[in-house]
Amino acid sequence: MTLEQQLIQKTYYQMFIDEHENIHPIRVLGEAFQEEAQKNLPELSNIRFAQGEVYFHNKDFETAIYKWENIANELEPWAKKNKADAYYELGMGSTAEDIYTAIQTDDPTLNAEVALKLFSLYLDRGKLDAAVSTIKKIVLQNPDYPNVTEIARSFFEEREDWGNAVELAVNEAKRTESLKWFDILLDYVEKGVTKSFAPNYFSHALAMLYYQNQQKFEQLVAAFWNSGSEEESYFTWVNEINHLLLNLDLQRSDGWTVLSQLHKEAYFDLIGGKYFIKQLHDYIPDLLTNWIRLADQNHVVPASAAVLSWNELFPASLSVTIVKEAENLISTTEIELNELEECLTLFNSIMDWAEAHDMGSNNRVKWMVEQLTDFETYHLLVTGLSGSGKSTFVNNLFDEDLQDSPTSTVVMFKNADGQEITEITDFEITRLEEFADFQERMDRMRNALESVIEFQHPNGFLQENGLAIMDTPGLKGNHHDRYEVLKNFHVADTILFVLDSNAPFSDKERAALKQIQELAPDIPVHFLLSKMDTIANEHDAIRIYQEAKGTIHGLLPDAKLFAFSSQYDQQTQMNELQEFIQSIKHTRNLEDKRLAKLLYYIRTMLSSFLQKRMDVENQLAEAVRWNEEMHTKLNGAVNQMHDVVANKTETLAKSYRSIKEAMEEEIAAAVPKMLQECSELIKEDSNFSRIHLDLNDEMNSRLQEFLEEQMMPKYYRELQDWIGKCTEEFDQSQEFLNELADGFNSMYGEERLTLSCDFKVLDDWRRDTDRMTSGFQLESVNILLRRTPSQFLLKSAGKLFGALSQNKAMLYNKYKAFVQNEDYTEIAEDVGRQFFQPFELFEKSLERDVSMFFKGPLGCLDRAVEEASAEIQSNREQLDLMNTNPEMFRDPLTLFEVRLRQFEWMTVAGKGIQTVY
Structure with missing residues (x-):
């Protein structure tokens, strides 16, 4: 045992009794004292020091104090410390404290022992601030002293003094580079007790950990990321971690799975519509740069698409190197992606945002998206000019007069176990209990095209062919009027254009057909020649059919023609019609085509929201003007x-x-x-x-x-x-x-x-x-x-x-x-x-x-007058808010545009499918 250990444990006296183990230490030391006293220049301090230890161990503290008071050599500082220990044992804490604090020595061990004793004394006397100061001083001066840091950690944790506990863990992690202290820090982060520290406080320690253990580094960074995600300082956390990662030599091959997922979640959260672009402009480029640098196999394509879409809308915000790398990765990397789920997630995010910002329920668009995701049903859209015989054909399909006059509303006929009729508008969904209600809707003139009616009815023909028939109001000669009907065409998988056999391919029909091809070039068009029973003789009927077929092949070489008459044998005609429909059903790549249409509706929504925003602003301005005028008149x-x-x-x-x-x-x-x-x-x-x-x-x-x-x-x-x-x-x-x-x-x-x-x-x-x-x-x-x-x-x-x-x-x-x-x-x-x-x-x-x-x-x-004043004030406040912070509305839509383009990069563009605009 070393001398220091003997002094610490008060066993210095054993140096005098090693050869006299069978004799009581008091006697041995007494005889040694007498023997030394006989000398001309006696040195009694060492013996007195040893005697004091023996008396201390035997709880004769007063005698021990007396012995230690007469020490005049190199043991004097230890004697003072021991004397203070004795007063401490006697319950005289104040005297002990005075002696401890008076000791002056360069011996680090003695200093540490004195400080530890003071620390215990302060705890016993309830002087917690002094105890904190003392233990921190020990750690600072002699952190390697046995158990000092463990004593400090236990003390801080018991008191839930997390500030000092975190500080201790960070300092020790940097000093010792021990994974133990990084694990302790990780535990603190997961407990949520590190949130009061500025993010840059941990950067140095994290950088050291990266070069020591990348797995532990990823784990700790992820913990910090999740801990700060719900805090007001979220952007500061993201910024600090981004800067840290930018300065590290990250390799995608190292497999940063957790960080890659965190970057994905953070990116989609930041562009989810909660933040302004000016808030994101300084953070997103670094986030995307790091994401593509560390993206794992599952995230390489999403990260690359995110880089390319952000660069499209905000050119020069990302480095050319990163953009080129993204282009290369997205063209060479294959990925398994649930495209429909991703697309619907984006759609639902936009819908939730729209509803939260009073942009309406948008029920009609939601309904159209539901139809596009019903891959079990093929949508055949039937259209034609007013009076072409379209309604007669639809009634013949159902073998009953569903429409006693030309329809004024878009109707989707679907097979179902029972009859259920529903009207869908942007603002509400209404169940039509009676068939008369349906016919009333079909006959109305005002606002007819602002709704869609879903007519579910048991029908064997639709069931056998996996078909849904979408009927539209008759097309008119006016381009704008036709557009109001044709804007629903993208729900269709195939268009069946009804021609009047008495005058097929009139100028109006050609104009309508041209407009259809302009609006929906990717949807195949086929033709039905109606009213064949009105042709005088069979020879003329064949001639008209052949002429129409020739004209069709000149316009659309792949289009097919079916001749229909309400006077033909019903069963025969339905069998022929079934063969015709099966021949024009194009189910190849149906999901990809519908996916493109979903993206079209998302893009259309974003544009319509901007227009709604302008309309709301104009309405508010008009409301202010009108109410001011009314206020004056009132x-x-x-x-x-x-x-x-x-x-x-x-x-x-x-x-x-x-x-x-x-x-x-x-x-x-x-x-x-x-x-x-x-x-x-x-x-x-x-x-x-x-x-x-x-x-x-x-x-x-x-x-x-x-x-x-x-x-x-x-x-x-x-x-x-x-x-x-x-x-x-x-x-x-x-x-x-x-x-x-x-x-x-x-x-x-x-x-x-x-x-x-x-x-x-x-x-x-x-x-x-x-x-x-x-x-x-x-x-x-x-x-x-x-x-x-x-x-x-x-x-x-x-x-x-x-x-x-x-x-x-x-x-x-x-x-x-x-x-x-x-x-x-x-x-x-x-x-x-x-x-x-x-x-x-x-x-x-x-x-x-x-x-x-x-x-x-x-x-x-x-x-x-008061109501007019209140309306004026309310409308002015809303208008001022819209004019003062236009980004509150436009920025989320721009960010949704970024997400849309990202998705298009990952899916439609990557597969070579033409994007619908």
Whole structure:
């Protein structure tokens, strides 16, 4: 055992007792101490050091400390360390820490041991930050010290201190180049604890691993790749790994299967429509360069096709060397590829993107793709000019009148166990429950070509021949009209063009046939000569057949002709027709041809989406303009309505006030006169001591009678006439609002505005006026009982002199003159106030009631204004977004174009099949 091991394990004392194994170490060391002490220059430090060890092992820590305090040679630093160990064992951690940290030595072993003891002490005292700092310092200064890195790794992992754990693994992997540490790092990556580090932190270690063990390198790079694929720093990860791979001498022959698959997945993910081209421009070229450099046998062709397709759309982004290598590889490499699956994957990706971006469900295109992937069924498309006899031929095939008139919609007739009729449009799929629904669709004129009808029906002829018949509306003379029908032709495997035997190959038929060959040059065309039963005799029929056949061979040498008549023997004709169809069925390379058509539909979709994008932009701009115009008009209508309300309120209130004022004037005029006429009630023999009381009662009685029996009925009639005029005014207003609503609804194109006024207001007025005019009770008015000077004198005189007969003539004249000449203005005003008091609230509420009458229309117009504002804002935001970030829409379509071209490079172009455009 080395001296260092003895010092570490505290077994230095064994140097003194090797020859005295049977004697207790304390005694041996004691005798040695006494013997050394007798010398002239004794050296007792070594013996004291050894004694301290023995006391320590026997847990006499205080004695051990005492011994170690008196060490004055080269063992002094170890003695200090041992003394701190003893204090540590005594539970005096603070004292131990002070001693440990005070030790100064150049001995790396002692430094390591002190640090490890400090590390344990910090852990026991809960000083975790100090423990982390200490263990990292040990690893940095003496990483090869036994178990140091393992202690550090265990400590970091137990605390889940993954930052320090990863740092330790990377540093040790680079320092030792040990696969063990790369395996530890791989475990950390797979646990997902390396994501907080910048990708370039690992580059040096990965490069070292590449030259040491390529299999482990691929495994670790793949782990990093998968770990970063879901992070925001994904592009940074891809970029760093690409740069790393570019700087390595990769050889395709080394078999980088995992990395090749990762490059494929990453490439298709990046161009899947989630990212903008400007985001990809700096990453894709390096990714493709690396992919083709390391592509395994299964990925050589896809990688080469990816390079060529990307280079087509983004020239000069890839090196010429890589492009030439891709061209060479794709022309010389054979590959087993599930072409249909790859094509459908691309198609479905585009469909998912389109649906997510509100581009419609595209059900009709999906249906066409389903037909093209049904390789068990051969599609025969029957077409011809309107009136050529095409519908008669189709009905004859099914031996029933499926079409009682020329069809206006594309129909696919298929064999099935039961009848099922389905209409497919871009936006919805509808099951037609009744045959009448099918015939209604066949007869319609508007939007007929925006749908396809699938007619499934039990049919032996279709079943025996593995056939589906696709019937089209009759072709017309107009080129554009024909195109709307012919755009569905690519679903067909063969076209059967129906000719009218009475005038075969007219100019219109030749023009239609030429257009078919331009639109679908790869689809074989054959002919059916219909209406042969209308030919007068057999000789003419044979002549017409031979002439038509000669013309056909001049135009299409490989085309065949079949003569058809609804009058021929049914069974014979069907047998001949079956032979004819079998002769024109071209099933060779059917899957390749349909694959080309699938690509055509994908390309057509991409073009249509761009057009839809432009249409949406134009529609939004038009919607903004239209809503701004409507907003202006609606605001004008609102302002006009406020004017109408103000005007009607003023008019009706003024009319009501004029009635009231006239009534007030009448009361003001009638009351004084009525009261003055009460003077006739004064007689010479009247009891003048109380005549003022009797007159006051009589005057009130006459006023009550006058107001209740004359004025109130008259006021009622006046109010009814007023309500009638209000009704006329309101009717005029409602008529005006109806016209206003009709005008706006005409612009909206729907019944959006209903400007209905609240005529219940008139009912409320009638009820209120009936109630308020049903009766009147005048509160007693003090007419002659007031304390005016004249009244006071008269009443006093009446009481004083009324009993004397000689004074009655004088009182009679005075009273009569007083009643006749008294000013009753105040009385009239008081009476008027009482009369009109019940109507005060009614009058005050007139403005509110008129507003209530127009509340509904005003609210409706206000809501329309708000909706127009919201539409303007929403459309502007969408338009701004589209104009600000046009790449949000165009970039995914461009990337789908890249994928399409890649697929064409791998399949259609490689096989020499002509691409359909």
